Amino acid sequence: MSGEISSKKVVILGCGRVGAELARLLDEDGHRVTIIDPDVEAFRRLRPGFGGTIIAGDGLDQELLRDAGIHETDALVAVMDGDNHNIMASQIARHLHRIPTVISQIKDPLRRDAFEALGIDSVSPTVLGADRIRELIFAP
Numbered sequence: 001m002s003g004e005i006s007s008k009k010v011v012i013l014g015c016g017r018v019g020a021e022l023a024r025l026l027d028e029d030g031h032r033v034t035i036i037d038p039d040v041e042a043f044r045r046l047r048p049g050f051g052g053t054i055i056a057g058d059g060l061d062q063e064l065l066r067d068a069g070i071h072e073t074d075a076l077v078a079v080m081d082g083d084n085h086n087i088m089a090s091q092i093a094r095h096l097h098r099i100p101t102v103i104s105q106i107k108d109p110l111r112r113d114a115f116e117a118l119g120i121d122s123v124s125p126t127v128l129g130a131d132r133i134r135e136l137i138f139a140p
Contacts (some may be wrong), residue, residue, distance in 0.1 A: 007031055011073050013059030013089050014080035018105060018125070020045035022077060027051050034068050061090055075101035083111055088125070090120040 008031050012019045015037035022041040023035045024047050033052030033123065036059045043054050057064045059080060070076075076093040082107050090104040106115055106122045115122040 007124065008074040009072055010034070010075045010077065011036065011065075011068060011070065013037075013078045013086075014105075015039075015042035015045055015054075016079060016081070017045065018138070019077075019079040020029070022079070023050065023052060034073075038066065060092070061083065062092075062096075066093075070097050071085070073099050074098070075099065075103070078102075078104040080105075083108055087111075087115060087118070087120065090115070091118060094118075094120060 010026055010031055010033050012023055012035045014035070015023070015035050019035060019037070020025065020042075023033050026033045027050055034055060035043075035052060036045070036055045036057060036122060038056065038058050040056045043056075046054070053068070055064065055068055059078070070093075075097045076090070078089040078093075080086055081091065086104040086106065093099045094102045094119050103121045103123060104115060106112060107126060108123045109127045110122045112122055
């Protein structure tokens with residue numbers, strides 16, 4: 001293996017702080033990024049020169065997703081404002097569009113089991129932050 005990562009097409013639902021930062025990182029790594037958010041002002045978080053595709057609209061709108069090339073997508077990341085929107089978008093991506101990699105942000109860590117039961121990989125900033133703070137408390 002050469003160590004190079006092949007370019008992937010990634011759709012990000014939500015251009016908040018996490019979505020914008022993820023879009024920046026993936027774009028810099030050479031991936032094809034599409035970011036969708038209903039609030040056009042949210043795209044100001046993207047760095048100047050962002051090379052991906054920006055779509056203003058509802059990330060749950062099936063016609064919008066088809067127009068965005070959802071069927072050619074390697075990964076979908078749902079980082080919208082609410083856990084309910086993220087879980088719905090993740091289920092649609094996984095079961096209707098058969099996207100191979102679906103990752104969802106969950107803000108309420110008590111919902112992690114529900115996401116796992118649905119076969120959706122999830123990341124909780126709350127849990128990650130608490131774990132890191134605990135590590136720093138006891139770091140030498």
